[in-house]
Amino acid sequence: MSPSVDYLLDLSLSRGTLDRSHTRRRDPGLIKAVLADPETQVLDMVDKQAPTCRVDGTLQLVFRPPQFGDGDQLVLYLGVDGDGVSYVALPRDSADGGAEDGAAEAPGPGWRTLREAGAELDDTHAGVFTSALALAHWHARHPRCPRCGAETVPEQGGWSRRCTEDGSEHFPRTDAAIIVAVTDREDRLLLARGPHWPENRLSVLAGFVEAGESLEATVAREVFEEVGVHVEDVVYRGNQPWPFPASLMVGFSARATDTGLELDEEEIVRAEWFTRGELNWAVRNGDVQLPPRVSIARRLIEDWFGGEIEASEEVSQPFRGRDS
Known part of the structure; x- marks a missing residue:
């Protein structure tokens, strides 16, 4: 791997500012104490969406103080800010119903997904939403022990789950994946489309790290x-x-030594080399739809391009038919 100090430092979902207070999570009374503090900032999440509003043109998450009944559902402790204010998230699905006091209504106007809101939120709010969504996905997918199949219960402020049968402790998993902007000797960029994507959606190449493999490999x-x-x-x-649900995207650039394309059609159904002028024209007239601005893919593309690419229509929904 070649060394570089020219990093992409303004990635939308890498800007969290909260102190995660990992030692405080060990206190079994943490959630009760945090919900008893009227200064605590509570973020409702319904169907993986959170309430937002604009203040002087700036998009923000909408928090509320703790309410009676909050402790009867899953509470995710996210940490404290520089003023010592605690932040928690309460995720649920609208199909499951809500707290008796109706604190979290079903999503409507003003509720946004992280894909929709992440690029516009400030550092603290982007970090809160990112961590809350990652934990919410994990809890939803791991209600039972992978060792014995018994039910598990949340501990450490939502950062672990313990098996009620064998006592084993389980932690959120993060799957490492690479994403790479490949250029050729003429500085053209390679973009491709997976088989489950809409026909005009293109992005840079990406894939999961396999067992025993380095990022460069x-x-x-x-x-x-x-x-x-x-x-x-x-x-x-x-x-x-x-x-979406549990990845860490590690971005790279790389130079191609050859430009002939042989596609694995189970993974890639279209791949093309683009000059800057060709890509700009294709995006402007709608022939190519780029990844959302919240993604590292978009930042890699625009870093190569030399600035923002104005699209005829911005995309925020997943590339596949499911949130993956």
Whole structure:
């Protein structure tokens, strides 16, 4: 891997500012104490969406103080800010119903997903939403012990679950994945489309790190497997969490040593090399739809391009038919 100090430092979901207070999580009375504090900031999340509003043109999350009954549902402790104010999130699905006092209504106008809101939120709010969504996904997918199948219960402010049968403790999993902007010797950018994406959606290549594999090896393997191109000059560019549901996207750039494309059609159904002018024209007239601005993919593309690319229509929904 080539060294680089030119990192992408303004990635939307890497800007959290809260002190996660990991030692405080060990207190079994933490959630009760935090909910007893009227200064605590509570974020309702329904169907993975959170309430937002604009204040002087700036998008913000909408928090509320603790209310009676909050402690009867899953509470995720997210940490404290510089003023010592605690933040928690209460995730639920609208199909499950809500607290008896109706604190969290079903999503409506003003409720946004992280994909929709993340790029516009400030550092604290972006970090709160990102951590809350990652934890909410994990709890929803891990109600039972992977060792014995018994039910598990949340502990440590929602940062672990303990098996009620064998006592084993389980923690949120993060899956590492690489994402890479591949250019050729003429500085053209390679963009591709997966089989489950809409026909005009293109992005840079990405893939999960396999067991026993380094990040650099993953870059080389994924690019060759998906499009048949060898790469060199692999350069780290930055990383950000991607809680859809539980990834850490590690960004790179790389230079192709050859440009002939041989697609693995189970993974890639379209791949093209673009000059800056070609991509700008294709995006403006709607022939190419880029990843959302909240993604590291979009930042890698626009970093190569040299600035923001104005699209005819911005996308925020998942590329696939499910939130993955």
